[in-house]
Amino acid sequence: MIKYIIKRLLLSLLLLFGVSIIIYLLIRLMPTDFIDVMMAPRIAGGTVTQAQIDAMRRFYGLNIEHPMDRAHNLVVVGGWENFFANIRSFINGYWSWLFAVLGGDLGMSFMWQQPVSTVIGDAMWISFSLAVVALVLQFVIAIPLGIYVSTRQYSVADNTVTVLVLMGMSLPSFFFGNLLIMLFSRNLGWFPLSGIESGHLDLDNAFRVFLDRAWHLVLPIFTVTLLSIGGLTRFTRITMLEVLSADYIRTARAKGCSERTAIYKHAFRNTLIPIVTMIAGILPGLFGGMIILEEIFGIPGIGQRALHALRSGDIPFIMGFNMFLAILSVIGTLLSDLAYVIVDPRVKLDR
Amino acid sequence: MSDIDKKPQEDSMANEISQREVVNQGKAVQNASTSTDVKSEAKPNKAKKDKSGYISGKESRSISKENNRITRMYEKRKNRKNVPESEYVTQMKDSGNIVEFENLHTYFFTDAGVVKAVNGVSFSIPQGSTVGVVGESGCGKSVTSLSLMQLVQRPQGQIMEGSEIRFKSTIYKEDEKGSQIPIWETDAAGNVRQSQKLDKKGNPILGADGNPIMENVQKRDHNDIPMYETEERVYNIAKMPINKMRKVRGREISMIFQEPMTSLNPVFRIGHQIDEVILLHMPGATKKSAKNRTYEMLRLVGIIPEIVYSKYPHELSGGMRQRVIIAMSLACDPKLIIADEPTTALDVTIQAQILELLRNVKDKISGSIMLITHDLGVIAEMADFVVVMYAGKIIEIGTAKEIFDNPHHPYTIGLQKSKPVVNKRVDRLYSIPGSVPNPIGMPDHCHFAGRCDKKIGACQGPYPGYTQISPTHKVACHLYLNNKDNSGNND
Numbered sequence: 001m002i003k004y005i006i007k008r009l010l011l012s013l014l015l016l017f018g019v020s021i022i023i024y025l026l027i028r029l030m031p032t033d034f035i036d037v038m039m040a041p042r043i044a045g046g047t048v049t050q051a052q053i054d055a056m057r058r059f060y061g062l063n064i065e066h067p068m069d070r071a072h073n074l075v076v077v078g079g080w081e082n083f084f085a086n087i088r089s090f091i092n093g094y095w096s097w098l099f100a101v102l103g104g105d106l107g108m109s110f111m112w113q114q115p116v117s118t119v120i121g122d123a124m125w126i127s128f129s130l131a132v133v134a135l136v137l138q139f140v141i142a143i144p145l146g147i148y149v150s151t152r153q154y155s156v157a158d159n160t161v162t163v164l165v166l167m168g169m170s171l172p173s174f175f176f177g178n179l180l181i182m183l184f185s186r187n188l189g190w191f192p193l194s195g196i197e198s199g200h201l202d203l204d205n206a207f208r209v210f211l212d213r214a215w216h217l218v219l220p221i222f223t224v225t226l227l228s229i230g231g232l233t234r235f236t237r238i239t240m241l242e243v244l245s246a247d248y249i250r251t252a253r254a255k256g257c258s259e260r261t262a263i264y265k266h267a268f269r270n271t272l273i274p275i276v277t278m279i280a281g282i283l284p285g286l287f288g289g290m291i292i293l294e295e296i297f298g299i300p301g302i303g304q305r306a307l308h309a310l311r312s313g314d315i316p317f318i319m320g321f322n323m324f325l326a327i328l329s330v331i332g333t334l335l336s337d338l339a340y341v342i343v344d345p346r347v348k349l350d351r
Numbered sequence: 352m353s354d355i356d357k358k359p360q361e362d363s364m365a366n367e368i369s370q371r372e373v374v375n376q377g378k379a380v381q382n383a384s385t386s387t388d389v390k391s392e393a394k395p396n397k398a399k400k401d402k403s404g405y406i407s408g409k410e411s412r413s414i415s416k417e418n419n420r421i422t423r424m425y426e427k428r429k430n431r432k433n434v435p436e437s438e439y440v441t442q443m444k445d446s447g448n449i450v451e452f453e454n455l456h457t458y459f460f461t462d463a464g465v466v467k468a469v470n471g472v473s474f475s476i477p478q479g480s481t482v483g484v485v486g487e488s489g490c491g492k493s494v495t496s497l498s499l500m501q502l503v504q505r506p507q508g509q510i511m512e513g514s515e516i517r518f519k520s521t522i523y524k525e526d527e528k529g530s531q532i533p534i535w536e537t538d539a540a541g542n543v544r545q546s547q548k549l550d551k552k553g554n555p556i557l558g559a560d561g562n563p564i565m566e567n568v569q570k571r572d573h574n575d576i577p578m579y580e581t582e583e584r585v586y587n588i589a590k591m592p593i594n595k596m597r598k599v600r601g602r603e604i605s606m607i608f609q610e611p612m613t614s615l616n617p618v619f620r621i622g623h624q625i626d627e628v629i630l631l632h633m634p635g636a637t638k639k640s641a642k643n644r645t646y647e648m649l650r651l652v653g654i655i656p657e658i659v660y661s662k663y664p665h666e667l668s669g670g671m672r673q674r675v676i677i678a679m680s681l682a683c684d685p686k687l688i689i690a691d692e693p694t695t696a697l698d699v700t701i702q703a704q705i706l707e708l709l710r711n712v713k714d715k716i717s718g719s720i721m722l723i724t725h726d727l728g729v730i731a732e733m734a735d736f737v738v739v740m741y742a743g744k745i746i747e748i749g750t751a752k753e754i755f756d757n758p759h760h761p762y763t764i765g766l767q768k769s770k771p772v773v774n775k776r777v778d779r780l781y782s783i784p785g786s787v788p789n790p791i792g793m794p795d796h797c798h799f800a801g802r803c804d805k806k807i808g809a810c811q812g813p814y815p816g817y818t819q820i821s822p823t824h825k826v827a828c829h830l831y832l833n834n835k836d837n838s839g840n841n842d
Contacts (some may be wrong), residue, residue, distance in 0.1 A: 137393065269618045
């Protein structure tokens with residue numbers, strides 16, 4: 001088992017290396033960069049010279065030519081020499097980033113002027129608390145609901161749940177979220193419009209702060225939960241139906257087991273097997289934040305940060321954030337493989 | 352103009368849609384209930400349906416509405432709480448029998464119509480004997496056995512009103528408070544033995560006067576499972592409520608299924624699965640005594656328990672798994688074992704071993720076996736009595752010797768001819784032409800008439816009654832109906 005885990009971790013290093021190359025390549029190919037975005041108003045106002053902009057570029061290490069210009073340069077101006085110089089600068093940029101990361105330094109975020117790890121570390125926990133609560137709610141509601149309807153296939157309850165759950169699945173979060181904001185925040189005034197903290201708050205009273213945050217998170221959590229239980233409910237229902245028609249459930253009944261034991265002991269243990277595969281996707285979702293949802297509800301979580309960083313071309317942050325997600329995905333997959341061993345005795349990892 | 356053009360087109364489209372609907376519904380029905388063999392047995396028939404057999408969506412809806420009404424009625428009755436015992440306690444017709452089926456009807460209410468899977472079956476299983484039930488796929492033999500266990504797929508499958516399945520049950524005697532009465536250990540003089548009452552640490556508990564408190568010693572079997580007094584009671588299983596039936600399942604009637612590969616739960620250890628039955632049905636059994644009993648059962652079926660007890664099903668071969676299932680079915684000393692095609696999924700050498708095992712086991716527990724198979728070889732080897740079923744009805748019944756030496760029904764004769772025989776040269780194995788008829792809406796004449804090579808004019812008439820060939824042998828065929836000189840009395 002330990003041998004397997006070590007093997008998997010070594011393999012994932014290789015995987016992360018590939019991922020980092022792809023992310024870096026994609027970001028550098030973006031038709032704009034941080035300086036362009038930052039300087040745009042001043043360029044429009046004419047208060048900045050090209051020389052200053054070039055100096056800024058050099059300062060940020062962005063002083064290779066724009067990919068759109070590259071073709072032009074290649075043919076008309078500099079020829080192959082210039083092209084290779086660009087490639088070299090590109091590779092140098094990647095290497096310096098990679099060695100810094102290996103040394104434990106994710107770099108400084110252009111936008112927030114703070115180390116990337118600090119930005120991620122700060123914003124992560126808000127998103128995490130939001131996601132954990134939503135996830136727990138999702139599991140607590142969806143799995144029992146799926147089991148309940150699977151034992152009453154095609155009944156009124158089953159059809160009602162199917163319709164409602166499909167409606168939830170099909171609603172986009174930006175639409176449903178805004179609908180809730182309009183209803184509960186603007187019209188009824190029950191919940192705050194956006195943000196995570198009220199303005200006048202005694203920050204010394206930890207309990208009050210907690211209550212205030214919880215109050216701000218009610219609508220986002222409700223939105224996420226409602227929109228995401230659909231998939232899990234359907235999945236549980238389908239798996240449970242399949243398991244319930246298995247021969248060993250008939251054996252359990254023929255043994256004299258009560259319907260309860262047959263369903264919750266014999267069938268449920270088998271239903272868990274496909275459900276644990278979902279662990280792989282849960283981990284990055286927990287820490288990665290919900291980009292659209294956080295933007296709508298104005299929650300300063302990691303999803304919102306990522307969206308802003310992406311818009312402004314904050315290369316260190318985007319690199320750091322995506323590597324963070326990639327590592328989480330790798331760990332998630334590993335965890336789900338290990339969970340498989342626990343729930344399904346037929347799986348052996350050592351071979 | 353365009354309206355006139357459109358009309359026939361629309362009609363044909365509507366036609367197509369309704370046909371598709373029916374096909375889809377057929378699929379849905381099959382999907383909904385693959386858990387019983389019954390339905391999967393009925394599958395080929397449905398696929399075979401010819402075009403005229405299709406029903407429109409409207410008809411199908413009205414059928415399903417009617418079905419819902421009927422099944423709801425039956426379910427309601429079955430789910431009642433506190434059913435008075437007088438409703439399902441009855442008397443055996445012949446005390447030598449362990450099970451008596453009388454006029455059993457088990458129907459499946461599908462969206463395409465009512466499938467009469469078992470349609471008026473009556474036979475009995477004498478104590479200590481093996482009764483073989485033969486017939487081809489879809490003839491209702493599995494449903495008969497599932498009806499006996501009340502395991503028919505609900506709510507579509509229902510045992511109809513008027514059916515009786517009498518089972519001689521041995522229940523634990525209960526005192527006024529509803530608890531079981533222990534059997535006390537006695538010494539040679541017939542006095543109840545007593546011992547000191549011990550606390551959990553094994554120290555004697557002292558009474559107020561300083562003397563140890565004495566208590567009666569309960570009789571225990573060699574596995575340390577306490578024994579309780581039992582009494583006999585005859586139940587009508589067709590009317591038994593589910594919670595009472597649960598006490599019969601696994602304890603008095605146990606079942607061996609066709610598929611050893613899928614009949615054991617893959618996520619639990621073998622030992623746990625056998626222990627579960629014992630803990631469920633034997634009052635006072637502890638984990639330790641249940642394990643002892645499991646070890647004993649595994650040894651009985653020729654498995655080394657020390658190795659297999661803590662294994663998972665996937666670590667065993669098919670034959671081993673079937674042995675485990677047999678061990679599981681024996682765990683509570685059942686009165687009747689239903690073996691539903693126990694050897695079909697095994698290869699020939701293992702088949703012989705399993706049959707040998709079943710025979711030995713039957714002698715040891717002095718129970719009966721209801722053996723369901725389509726393999727006449729297995730029947731010849733095992734059975735004392737043979738029931739031949741076709742399309743939900745018994746067409747011939749008799750002792751094994753009578754059925755094999757002197758078969759009467761053309762179907763039985765056909766079955767025997769289609770079995771390969773060693774040392775006999777034939778160019779081509781005989782096969783009965785055609786297949787089992789569509790189970791929906793079967794007409795009231797001999798269901799085999801369409802495939803019979805000895806068909807006579809009377810075969811188009813009403814379904815034939817039974818002709819008694821000998822006291823134990825009867826056949827339902829027009830050929831013998833008026834032929835009294837064959838032997839004995841007409842039924």
